[in-house]
Amino acid sequence: MASEQAAGTSGRRGYHHGDLRNALTEAAVERARAGGPQAIVLRETARASGVSSTAAYRHFANHHELVVAVKDRGLAMLAATMRAELAAGEPCPDPGDEALRRLRAAGLGYVRFAFAEPGLFRTIFHGVTEGDPMIGRRQAAAAAGDGEGHLPGTPDESEESYTLMSQALDELVVLGRLPAERRKYSDVVMWSAVHGLSVLLLDTELAHLPDEIKADIVRRGIDVALNGL
Incomplete structure (x- = not known):
């Protein structure tokens, strides 16, 4: 050829x-x-x-197709950073504690990717439109959710950076550490926590804080989100 x-x-x-x-x-x-x-x-x-x-x-x-390809690549890099954070920690012998450890590590990996790759992080979430990899494929879900806690416009099961947290939440329910009635929308809440921390510490006046203070804020924010479950 x-x-x-x-x-x-x-x-x-x-x-x-x-x-x-x-x-x-x-x-x-x-x-x-x-x-x-x-x-x-x-x-x-x-x-x-x-x-x-x-x-x-x-x-x-067109330009949109190229941006979508970049977002796909960026999401793969985000998931890899989260997996690396998971692998870096020592597994807990108790299954429930291990699920919590994985949830925390996934959240930390998410924020650390944002800090390490701010340009890609901003690109992933910029101008989300139809066909974007960050839009869930469950478009038949009602605007208030589909009854199982799945909201339209959230990543679907194929998006690893999202499911790393979602699967840990499911395990917490199975293990009795998270009441089933409180599972609904918990993945959106956890996603909101780590994403909000990332944006605030990248794109507001908080970006000028020393790195050690940012790290403390991230740890505290994830603690609050986990305790709220």
Whole structure:
């Protein structure tokens, strides 16, 4: 298969059809890491990948499709950070304590990703629209929920960064540590806690606090959320 050649500048690398989409996504991810969602520009991404805009449009019909690809990649990185936080801790012998440890670790991993990758974090949650990976697929749910605590517009079971917390909550119910009647919407509450901490400590005057104070705030915030369950 003929390669899709770089445009305009000799010596740029050409990409075969099979890997250009990935190269474009990687280039767009790097732009988002450096400058947030506003830095994702299809033409500039094509240039960074060494191809023409025409070649890029064969893989992404528009800017929105490229942004969605970046969000997908960012969500995978977020989940990896949360998994790393889970793996770094010592498992608890008691299953209930272990479920709580995992819930806490998942929340800490979420916030730490936000601090480490603010550009990608802002991109993931910027301008959520139809087709966005952060929108749940249960669109048939009523606006007030579907009776099981699933709200429309929340991530679905395929979104690992969300289910890492959700599954720990389910285990707490099975183990009798969380009353079943209090399980409803608990994943949204926990998500709100860690997401709210992330946004406040990134994008408000609290961003200027020393790192050790931010860490204390995060720990305290997660404590409050867990105790509230």
